[in-house]
Amino acid sequence: MTVTVRDVARAAGVSQATAARVLGEYGYASDEARVRVHASARELGYTPNGVARALVSRATQTIGLVVGDIENPFFAAVARGLSDVVERQGYTVLLANADEDPERERRAMLALRSRRVDGMVVVPAPGAAREAFLDGPPLVQLDRAVRGAATDAVMVHNAAGAVSAVDHLLALGHTRIGMVTDSPQISSSAERIAGYRRALRAKGLLDESLISVGGSSQADGLVAARALLDRQDRPTAIFTANNFMTHGALLAARELQVRIPRDLALVGFDDLDWTTLVDPPLTVISQPVGDLGRVAGERLLARIGGEDGPPRRVRLATRLIVRGSCGAP
Amino acid sequence: MTVTVRDVARAAGVSQATAARVLGEYGYASDEARVRVHASARELGYTPNGVARALVSRATQTIGLVVGDIENPFFAAVARGLSDVVERQGYTVLLANADEDPERERRAMLALRSRRVDGMVVVPAPGAAREAFLDGPPLVQLDRAVRGAATDAVMVHNAAGAVSAVDHLLALGHTRIGMVTDSPQISSSAERIAGYRRALRAKGLLDESLISVGGSSQADGLVAARALLDRQDRPTAIFTANNFMTHGALLAARELQVRIPRDLALVGFDDLDWTTLVDPPLTVISQPVGDLGRVAGERLLARIGGEDGPPRRVRLATRLIVRGSCGAP
């Protein structure tokens, strides 16, 4: 049913090798042979068999992407950025969701590896074992990096971003600033927590009981935020470590009838479509999410292209966007 | 560098065929051979080569997904649903963004086809040619269907959904109801427009000038909504055909200082995370987005499994969720 190089070769009256040369665009071929091969290829409806090609060339022109959950807008934007960069070079991306679970992640990476992806970018799940990152095709970690996994990695300046969030709140006169975060097993979250601590300690205002740790979902964010807001001495401001926590905090505030910004100032990490749609619009630490994916793609392509040398870590800058959730801008 | 079946066979002291049989889990093998092969496989760190396997078995265990833009939450949810269903059967999904452009879509489908995906689900771009859907591996269209492309398709009851939206507005006493939609070249949009027309015509209230057509982005939604709201005789209610249009309408209303629900009632097609976060929360026609992906995956797997018969079209139900954007609920 599928038409092969041999088929078009026969139809064009040349050898299989010659046909392969013109179809694969390598090696010599007379102009005459060239046109005849192309003609019969079109006529027969030839589609190159990437599988066979991959088997011999040892390159699938495919790169794997392992994220927590593609429904998370953060991961979706990463996927888009990555996809844009690699598709331009003829690559396609194989997607896998790991649900922030190390075991599922391990299996996903195995599946991709056995499909012989030319490289992969993964957003490590909390608690991922570094062994998983040791061998295999070129790999770049994104957003987070597991200790001891010496691969390329692209992340944002998490600590600095957190510091700028807290400093903003400090400048506004807040002295009781809480934080809602997911697991510090996630390196980016750990760094954001570290930044939060550093900024507060510098003013002698650090209170560990104001850090509320939850899981990696919206519902977890709600629970963690509620724990912080549902107490007598609740903070007058909170910093949420990612979009789920921000969403959860908004829900908790509504539930407890805590008004933003009057009763509570809020700055969230990561910007989203709807942050300008809510009232008040949210002040956030915005991160270049698409760029994370794009840069990861570029690093990966460089490695696939043979770039050598020690693991490279690249950090992208975040930016404080002041809107209304900490008072009139 | 990579270890092959032959390598483990040698190490285990059996023939390549025997090793292949136990590793591939097919055919006979004595328990003794079995354990020895597994032992040396683990020892050498054998990873099956899916490419070679695919070449001979003519199955890549891979399915392609072509969407407009994975950053659109609608497509992301579809991807997730699809991925969940097919991964359970050992498949992985190859992702491609077509940006609602028929030409990019065509190229994406070609790329997937040449990678020999076992099947693909595609959300056809507006203006896609039916020829693109004729041959190739099993294909299911999702959300929309191109005329004359006789493939399986899974969609929602678009017209009925639109009717229930308009009826809701009608019941509230509105007589000038506008619509903001993207291109009617998209079959789901066309159906939603048809539903809108039908409901209004039944009451003798149809006014074609109240239909504002835009493109497939948020910015387009803003422009189209603005056109409708920025006129003397603006409608007292609008129905937005998808999440981008809804977002755009909200922006336009704010820009023109049109207050919801006081000055304008709004019901949008498709529910989103943030619709309960805005004030007022949005009344919407919710569609089972994850199910669209899941059902598409099931249909595809059935076809891949050899299911025969004429193209099947399945329609999923939508649901009106009344919140606050048409007045107190």
Added chain:
DNA sequence: CTGTTAGCGCGTTCAG
């Protein structure tokens, strides 16, 4: 139950 022998479709020497 096991080993031998063929390919799957294509890229790649190496003589002509």
Added chain:
DNA sequence: CTGAACGCGCTAACAG
């Protein structure tokens, strides 16, 4: 510039 011949890693008969 072209064709013959081999092999990528694996599955699939088919004898033993």
